[in-house]
Amino acid sequence: xxxxxxxxxxxxxxxxxxxxxxxxxxxxxxxxxxxxxxxxxxxxxxxxxxxxxxxxxxxxxxxxxxxxxxxxxxxxxxxxxxxxxxxxxxxxxxxxxxxxxxxxxxxxxxxxxxxxxxxxxxxxxxxxxxxxxxxxxxxxxxxxxxxxxxxxxxxxxxxxxxxxxxxxxxxxxxxxxxxxxxxxxxxxxxxxxxxxxxxxxxxxxxxxxxxxxxxxxxxxxxxxxxxxxxxxxxxxxxxxxxxxxxxxxxxxxxxxxxxxxxxxxxxxxxxxxxxxxxxxxxxxxxxxxxxxxxxxxxxxxxxxxxxxxxxxxxxxxxxxxxxxxxxxxxxxxxxxxxxxxxxxxxxxxxxx
Amino acid sequence: xxxxxxxxxxxxxxxxxxxxxxxxxxxxxxxxxxxxxxxxxxxxxxxxxxxxxxxxxxxxxxxxxxxxxxxxxxxxxxxxxxxxxxxxxxxxxxxxxxxxxxxxxxxxxxxxxxxxxxxxxxxxxxxxxxxxxxxxxxxxxxxxxxxxxxxxxxxxxxxxxxxxxxxxxxxxxxxxxxxxxxxxxxxxxxxxxxxxxxxxxxxxxxxxxxxx
Numbered sequence: 001x002x003x004x005x006x007x008x009x010x011x012x013x014x015x016x017x018x019x020x021x022x023x024x025x026x027x028x029x030x031x032x033x034x035x036x037x038x039x040x041x042x043x044x045x046x047x048x049x050x051x052x053x054x055x056x057x058x059x060x061x062x063x064x065x066x067x068x069x070x071x072x073x074x075x076x077x078x079x080x081x082x083x084x085x086x087x088x089x090x091x092x093x094x095x096x097x098x099x100x101x102x103x104x105x106x107x108x109x110x111x112x113x114x115x116x117x118x119x120x121x122x123x124x125x126x127x128x129x130x131x132x133x134x135x136x137x138x139x140x141x142x143x144x145x146x147x148x149x150x151x152x153x154x155x156x157x158x159x160x161x162x163x164x165x166x167x168x169x170x171x172x173x174x175x176x177x178x179x180x181x182x183x184x185x186x187x188x189x190x191x192x193x194x195x196x197x198x199x200x201x202x203x204x205x206x207x208x209x210x211x212x213x214x215x216x217x218x219x220x221x222x223x224x225x226x227x228x229x230x231x232x233x234x235x236x237x238x239x240x241x242x243x244x245x246x247x248x249x250x251x252x253x254x255x256x257x258x259x260x261x262x263x264x265x266x267x268x269x270x271x272x273x274x275x276x277x278x279x280x281x282x283x284x285x286x287x288x289x290x291x292x293x294x295x296x297x298x299x300x301x302x303x304x305x306x307x308x309x310x311x312x313x314x315x316x317x318x319x320x321x322x323x324x325x326x327x328x329x330x331x332x333x334x335x336x337x338x339x340x341x342x343x344x345x346x347x348x349x350x351x352x
Numbered sequence: 353x354x355x356x357x358x359x360x361x362x363x364x365x366x367x368x369x370x371x372x373x374x375x376x377x378x379x380x381x382x383x384x385x386x387x388x389x390x391x392x393x394x395x396x397x398x399x400x401x402x403x404x405x406x407x408x409x410x411x412x413x414x415x416x417x418x419x420x421x422x423x424x425x426x427x428x429x430x431x432x433x434x435x436x437x438x439x440x441x442x443x444x445x446x447x448x449x450x451x452x453x454x455x456x457x458x459x460x461x462x463x464x465x466x467x468x469x470x471x472x473x474x475x476x477x478x479x480x481x482x483x484x485x486x487x488x489x490x491x492x493x494x495x496x497x498x499x500x501x502x503x504x505x506x507x508x509x510x511x512x513x514x515x516x517x518x519x520x521x522x523x524x525x526x527x528x529x530x531x532x533x534x535x536x537x538x539x540x541x542x543x544x545x546x547x548x549x550x551x552x553x554x555x556x557x558x559x560x561x562x563x564x
Contacts, residue, residue, distance in 0.1 A: 131445055134445050135417065135445045136444075138445060138465045138466065139375070139376060139444050139465065140375060141465065142376050142379070142442075142465030142466040142467070143373070143375035143376045143379040144379075144466070145466035145467075145469075146376070146379035146380055146383050146467075146469060147378075147379040147382065147383075149383055149468075149469035150379065150383035150385075150386045150469075153383070153386035153387060153469075157386070161386075164382070164385075164386065167382070168379075171375070171378060171379060171382075174375070175375045175379075
């Protein structure tokens with residue numbers, strides 16, 4: 001089992017604490033005339049992005065406090081200069097904290113705006129595409145339905161007008177196959193990016209996909225756990241498509257936990273091999289789970305429980321996984337969240 | 353453009369279908385033929401305008417999305433040019449805004465493809481009935497206008513005063529003629545305008561007024 005995420009934040013905390021102590025000691029042993037305490041801004045800068053806004057502000061006040069304490073502990077030099085230097089250091093810490101927090105907030109806002117824009121653009125494109133496909137399909141469909149109605153009415157005549165009815169039936173066949181052609185064209189459109197199958201390390205693909213969603217995960221305050229099986233065989237798969245599936249499952253899991261208090265938001269990603277030798281990836285959330293009636297339809301196209309959802313994320317995921325000869329399914333146990341799993345055949349096994 | 357109208361006789365009801373999709377056009381033509389309606393269809397609004405107008409009640413089945421002029425634009429153009437035909441819209445994908453606009457501009461029905469045949473036939477029947485009434489009214493007004501033209505200037509002066517309910521004596525005073533003259537002109541007016549009573553004459557006068 002690998003454990004990637006956990007030790008890194010600890011290391012950083014230790015680093016910040018030791019920096020804090022070093023500066024305090026140095027500030028105390030040097031005399032009043034040396035404004036050593038300005039180096040506390042290094043502590044603040046390394047804590048940005050690691051601690052929350054409130055944590056950074058708290059750390060800044062600790063730094064200011066330590067500056068004042070070492071002023072009292074320092075023995076050598078002019079006390080007046082020391083008070084002066086202490087003031088300069090305190091303002092430097094304050095200004096740095098303020099500016100750094102501002103920058104971080106601005107970055108987050110910019111990131112949010114960008115993401116929203118991308119989402120809107122995606123939906124708009126999809127909306128326009130849907131409308132034009134709907135029109136293209138509705139046209140022959142309208143002809144089929146109307147011809148069928150006409151056919152019925154010719155047959156109901158007394159005596160039935162068989163010649164006219166046959167003509168109508170022939171038109172139905174022609175227009176129905178035209179509708180079929182439209183569908184075939186749409187399919188071709190969706191397939192225009194040929195999938196590139198290459199040996200794929202599923203663990204690696206998952207770690208990369210999570211890295212792409214890292215910002216979302218952090219922003220939602222979700223604790224992430226990895227349980228990746230070592231020595232997994234490679235799968236023959238299209239890396240980008242599989243990562244789209246993983247990314248979709250991740251975002252679904254985050255949305256499922258959005259209503260929970262932050263300490264209960266847990267995401268678990270695990271990989272394993274099943275009895276048939278297939279590679280399985282599981283994404284488990286600690287959300288409310290799903291009712292059996294929901295589970296049944298979760299992968300249907302245009303079926304969604306979300307108010308703003310389109311109901312195509314999981315449907316697309318299923319198409320991708322099934323095209324790879326795999327399977328995707330969801331389970332949900334009482335008092336636990338939902339678990340989405342997909343399996344892919346290991347390379348070397350026959351893929352359809 | 354297809355001409356499906358050899359069976360059409362002047363004066364009987366006629367349905368015009370404008371749709372750029374030939375399959376839809378043919379299907380609708382056949383559906384209407386199967387219930388005995390006369391129909392002519394066109395691939396564009398221009399083809400429709402180029403075809404000679406036919407007398408008799410008619411109604412228009414109009415597709416919204418067409419290359420060139422859209423159905424909604426054509427409806428507005430019809431209003432501007434005084435082409436008064438009841439319109440039934442059919443569309444492959446319509447939204448609420450579109451249908452509201454169409455109905456506000458006087459459309460009879462707004463159907464999304466694929467539609468139920470009965471819905472289309474009901475709308476067409478409604479449209480033709482409406483057009484028939486309009487034509488009858490136009491004809492009656494034209495007859496009355498012809499009657500009006502047969503009145504002499506003196507009689508034309510008398511008519512509005514009779515309608516206002518004035519007595520012969522008062523009218524004679526106002527027009528500065530004898531009461532006998534008023535009586536003669538009045539009976540001429542009643543005869544020429546084919547009015548059976550003063551109330552009838554009031555109704556006819558009302559009809560001759562330009563509508564606002």
